[in-house]
Amino acid sequence: MSSPSLVNRLGSWFKRVDSRADSRVDGSELSVLKKKVGELEKELEQLKKKNSNGSGKNENLITISPGMLNDLELCDLREEIELLRNEMQENIAAIHRLEILTLSTRIDLLNEFGKALPPTFARRTRTSIKPKGFSFGIITNGQRPEKLFKLIDSIRFQRIAQDRFEILVAGVVDVLKNQEGVSLFPMEQAASEGRLGAMRNVLAKNSRFNKFVSLDDDFLLHPNWALAVEQVKDDFDLATGIIVNPDLSRYCDWVNIIENYTFLRTYDETFDKCQYVTGGYGIYKDFIFQEHQWNDSLGFYQGEDVSFSRRLFDSGFQLKFIPKAIVMHDDERYRQKGYGVVRLKSARSCGIDSNLALKMEKLCPRTLS
Numbered sequence: 001m002s003s004p005s006l007v008n009r010l011g012s013w014f015k016r017v018d019s020r021a022d023s024r025v026d027g028s029e030l031s032v033l034k035k036k037v038g039e040l041e042k043e044l045e046q047l048k049k050k051n052s053n054g055s056g057k058n059e060n061l062i063t064i065s066p067g068m069l070n071d072l073e074l075c076d077l078r079e080e081i082e083l084l085r086n087e088m089q090e091n092i093a094a095i096h097r098l099e100i101l102t103l104s105t106r107i108d109l110l111n112e113f114g115k116a117l118p119p120t121f122a123r124r125t126r127t128s129i130k131p132k133g134f135s136f137g138i139i140t141n142g143q144r145p146e147k148l149f150k151l152i153d154s155i156r157f158q159r160i161a162q163d164r165f166e167i168l169v170a171g172v173v174d175v176l177k178n179q180e181g182v183s184l185f186p187m188e189q190a191a192s193e194g195r196l197g198a199m200r201n202v203l204a205k206n207s208r209f210n211k212f213v214s215l216d217d218d219f220l221l222h223p224n225w226a227l228a229v230e231q232v233k234d235d236f237d238l239a240t241g242i243i244v245n246p247d248l249s250r251y252c253d254w255v256n257i258i259e260n261y262t263f264l265r266t267y268d269e270t271f272d273k274c275q276y277v278t279g280g281y282g283i284y285k286d287f288i289f290q291e292h293q294w295n296d297s298l299g300f301y302q303g304e305d306v307s308f309s310r311r312l313f314d315s316g317f318q319l320k321f322i323p324k325a326i327v328m329h330d331d332e333r334y335r336q337k338g339y340g341v342v343r344l345k346s347a348r349s350c351g352i353d354s355n356l357a358l359k360m361e362k363l364c365p366r367t368l369s
Contacts, residue, residue, distance in 0.1 A: 106248050114228075114242060114324045122271050122318035124235045130286045132234065133164040133209030134226070139199040140217035141191045142172025147330055148217040152182065158226040166208055170199040171217075196279055197294025197304035204289045210234070212289070216280040220328040228324035229283065237317040239283040241325030242267070249336035251329040252278045254321055257306055264339045267323060273313040279305035281327050288317060 136155050140148050148169075155167060166183065169176055171191035173184040185206070190198045204212050211229070222228075228241070243253035256263045256274045265275070279294075282305075292311055298304040313319070333344045 110242075110244065110248060110326070114326055117267055117323035119232050119323065120270055120319075120321040122236060122320040124285070125237050125316065125318060126285075126287045128210035128234070128286050129290075130208065130210040132211075134160060134166075134211050134213055134229075135203075135207030135209045136165065136167045136213045136215060137200060137203030137207060138167070138169045138215045138217055139191070139196055139203070140169060140171040140173070142175060144217060145175045148175070150330065151215065151217060151219055151221075152179070154221040154223075157223060158221065160226050164209070168203045168206060170203050194300030194302075195296060195298065196300075197298055197308070198296040200279065201293045201296060204284070204293070207286070210286045212284045212286065214279060214282045214284065218330045219281055220330050222324075222326040222328075225325050225327065228322055228326075231324075232320065232322055234285075236283075236320035236322075237285055238277060238288060238312065239320040239322050239325070240277050240281065241322045241327065243278070243281055244326065244328050245334045245336065245341075246328065246330065246332050247335065250341070251334060251336075252280075252341055262340060264336070264341070267321070271319045271321070275313070275319060276306045276309035277319065279308075280329065283325070288312065291315070 138148070138151065152167060155165070158165075167181065168183045168185065170185040170187050172188050173186055176182055176184055183206070185199075185202050187199050187202065200214055204214075211234070225241075229239070232239070240253060243251040245251050250264055252262060252264070254265045254267055254269070255276065255278070256265055256272075257276050258274060292308070292315065294304050294308045298307065309319075335342050335344065
């Protein structure tokens with residue numbers, strides 16, 4: 001409560017006194033009003049004294065003590081919070097309806113946009129040793145089997161000859177025991193500890209083809225993904241493409257890491273050494289793993305992908321951007337916000353009011369090693 005609000009209340013009480021006096025209200029009611037005015041005058045005087053005893057730097061700020069809020073004011077605050085919460089939920093619902101109504105148009109625009117963007121000019125620096133083909137290396141903690149199956153289906157839907165690709169999965173792999181044509185590498189402890197690099201290293205070491213595709217289990221490949229990669233004729237060291245969220249906003253595809261923060265770059269910018277390749281999706285040539293690997297010891301959100309990218313770029317390897325090699329990060333919690341990417345987090349896990357459905361949380365900073 002501030003002194004201006006008390007002045008306003010005081011003014012309103014004087015008006016009531018004047019109007020009721022003119023209306024010849026009974027004396028008891030008028031005396032009650034005058035008494036209330038006196039109480040307000042005293043309260044205002046106390047606030048002025050408290051404010052004058054301060055440091056003088058914040059003359060317009062008045063401390064609010066719990067006793068200064070009566071039950072009526074608390075009720076008003078609760079009602080206002082409830083109105084704001086309802087308004088927020090209505091806005092979220094409206095955004096979701098708009099996304100559904102415009103989805104087909106946005107997909108068409110995205111496809112046309114990918115066709116208009118040429119790959120960047122980064123070239124191949126060395127010659128592959130392994131035969132040409134794709135080794136899809138997927139890591140999983142086993143908690144989202146339905147997404148993992150969808151990813152494997154999206155790989156098999158590519159127009160790749162059977163003898164030119166393989167699927168390797170590391171982590172918690174029990175759910176895939178009956179899957180034909182999938183090589184399994186049980187690494188339950190590494191998965192539980194979040195040592196993503198350790199699992200990727202095992203997959204890369206056991207890959208048979210010259211292009212190792214690093215994938216998390218919640219990604220999906222565009223139907224024309226393999227065709228787009230093959231069009232650049234293996235002329236790259238490592239590559240990435242457009243990554244979209246389920247709402248078709250951008251995920252961490254063509255990004256810089258500056259002062260431990262992630263920034264989305266515009267797609268027309270050329271490669272520079274401040275970039276990194278997200279571990280969730282990247283295409284690596286076989287000769288890279290003759291000298292480099294991910295850090296085995298790094299756990300969840302400790303930047304194993306940033307560390308790996310930094311060492312590769314410092315060694316002279318080049319990153320190519322293939323716009324039409326589109327993938328989707330199949331996780332509805334993620335959104336683009338300006339030049340960054342945010343994650344929606346449940347109120348319960350945030351330890352806040354359970355009535356609030358979602359909370360925005362930044363993905364960065366990233367830890368470098």
